[in-house]
Amino acid sequence: MLIEAETQDPTDEWPLTPEEALALYRGAIGNDEASGMLLAVSGGPDSMALLGLTAAARAYLPPIAVATVDHGLRPEGRREAEFVQEFCREIGVPHKILPWSDRPEGPVSQEAARKGRYALLMTHARAIAASHLVTAHTLDDQAETVLMRMASGSGLAGLGAMRPNIRRGMLGHLRPFLEVPKSRLVATCARNGWLFSKDPSNEDHRFARTRFRALIPILAGEGLTPERLGNLAARARRTEDALEHVARRSVEEAVIRRAPDGGALRLRAEPLFAEPFDIALRMLRRAMNEIAQEEHAEIQIPLVKLERLLKNLRIAIRDQRPMRQTLAWAVIAHGGGFVEVRTAPPRRLQRVQKLAAGQR
Helix, strand or coil: CEECCCCCCCCCCCCCCHHHHHHHHHHHHCCCCCCCEEEECCCCHHHHHHHHHHHHCHHHCCCEEEEEEECCCCCHHHHHHHHHHHHHHHHCCCEEEEECCCCCCCCCCHHHHHHHHHHHHHHHHHHCCCCEEECCCCHHHHHHHHHHHHHCCCCHHHHCCCCCEEEECCEEEECCCCCCCHHHHHHHHHHHCCCEECCHHHHCCCCHHHHHHHHHHHHHHCCCCHHHHHHHHHHHHHHHHHHHHHHHHHHHHHEEEECCCCCEEEEECHHHHHCCHHHHHHHHHHHHHHHCCHHHCCCCCCHHHHHHHHHHHHHHHHHCCCEEEEECCEEEEEECCEEEEEECCHHHHHHHHHHHHHHC
16 A cells, blocks of 8 residues: 655654765765665665665766565555556666565465565676665664564674675675664655555564564663664674674684685684683684585574583683584584584584574
8 A cells, every 4th residue: 555654743853865865875885896786675665765865866876776576475565566666767767576486385474575585686686787785774673673683682793783784695785774763764755755655564463573663662761762772783783893803813813724625624722712702702603604615504503502512612622621512514623732613524414404494
């Protein structure tokens, strides 16, 4: 259903201007070489504001194109995609509707839809030689994500939530509005007369994100506002980046030998015992990622299991006794004053991959 944004009360947030949007884009792009951008536009207020503002500032940005994913899950989905297509035609921006033709049978989770959506968008971005995918995630989305990560027991990296610029394979993924409240984008649509659609699933309390969204006003009343949750995420990312920087350097200094085929890494054991726990934790994870192969991309390293493994490893190093344990795609073995991280045997790896596939 297409609706018109309500006129904003004077006390509401100010609309975003193209000049502000351009500054946010430049901050998100940073030093990246951007040769083209694919905007993911669903037709909601956030993405319509993204589209309109980007189009207004396009003279100062890399070439832009737009794609809308039709998940085929709601009858209105196709009409909403065609609405975006018509708007793009009016403002002279290339647009493509991407049907999700290989979706799974039966009920589809939000996570499955998200994965299907990104797969389609990334494929199309590569097809049109875009260097970056752009989405309209807002401060409200970030706050919800932080709460969900807290509830799931995430570590510091998880609390960092979404980043304004990440890599997805060969593509960059930009979220220029990550510090902008949703209310400003709704106000932007109202100011410019941009219609938008409303997805009823955003109010469906069967979905976890919707339930967490309902908590935001209650928490804000106690002082835990989206802005403070966003600040928490930004500080967590800065701290995580600093710890990763130290861990990267510590791994390089601890390396004794790398296998020619990249399937094993031997480290001095002492740093994994002497370094602070969180540095050693990241050293171990970095060593595992260094031997990872393409087929390991979908396998997660559970934080709780990694922490438990490191605790056992540090005890073994302290007591100078051998230890061997498998986690995800890697075998971690201690003995003789060194720690070896190597790819797990095929049978073990197949079991892990089946488990990961079942969790998806």
